[in-house]
Amino acid sequence: MRGFLIIGNEAFTEPFNLSDLPGAGRIDILCRCVSQALFLSHSIRKGVEVYLMLLGEPDPPKAIRIRSDELRRMSPDERNIAGHIRKAVGYKLTKDWTETNSGIHASKKTLKELLTELSTSWEIYYLREDGKDLHEQVSKIKNPLFIIGDHIGVKRAEEDIILEFTKDILSVSRLSLMAEQCVAIVNYELDRAGII
Numbered sequence: 001m002r003g004f005l006i007i008g009n010e011a012f013t014e015p016f017n018l019s020d021l022p023g024a025g026r027i028d029i030l031c032r033c034v035s036q037a038l039f040l041s042h043s044i045r046k047g048v049e050v051y052l053m054l055l056g057e058p059d060p061p062k063a064i065r066i067r068s069d070e071l072r073r074m075s076p077d078e079r080n081i082a083g084h085i086r087k088a089v090g091y092k093l094t095k096d097w098t099e100t101n102s103g104i105h106a107s108k109k110t111l112k113e114l115l116t117e118l119s120t121s122w123e124i125y126y127l128r129e130d131g132k133d134l135h136e137q138v139s140k141i142k143n144p145l146f147i148i149g150d151h152i153g154v155k156r157a158e159e160d161i162i163l164e165f166t167k168d169i170l171s172v173s174r175l176s177l178m179a180e181q182c183v184a185i186v187n188y189e190l191d192r193a194g195i196i
């Protein structure tokens, strides 16, 4: 298994206009991360979970979970993925996971509540430019979940929570990359290392 958690600092928490994903708090970034995390050429990866933490107005926080093994009716394009996110944020959500599509669940969990839950089954790694080189660390990694910021990065308040749960801080390059590029590189490194 491998997992990704993307922090959407301004990602809208009510249904948004599918024709303006950047204007919906950069939902486009989250969609590209989902696409890079889940999709192969003409198929979907097995054993991948993607979590999206939506922290934008008007009803934050909202957490979305996408499980590749249960997923139906998603395609790799941003608009299709955004349609699933839009549907999920439109539900009346509670602290428990609500299924909004096969393989997609949503809740009103805070970041701390989400990480408390995830830390029982994942080794949590925080991706940051100044971390240890993933390429050198990858052989030590088991059942990892990687936390990645959006265009804003990760704000201090969220970073303080993340660091409580983090096994290590890892870097994929000395350059500051786009979030979806980090997802693609992590998949590449884990694939090369034979980590399923």
Ligand code: SAM
Pocket: 127, 128, 129, 130, 131, 147, 148, 149, 150, 151, 152, 153, 154, 170, 171, 172, 173, 174, 175, 176, 177, 178, 179, 182
């Ligand atoms: N201006 C933002 C900042 O200073 O945090 C840039 C954030 S970057 C566009 C988005 C996210 O990708 C970061 O929060 C980090 O999680 C991840 N990231 C970007 N470059 C990385 C790198 N070289 N190694 C590890 N993670 C990286």
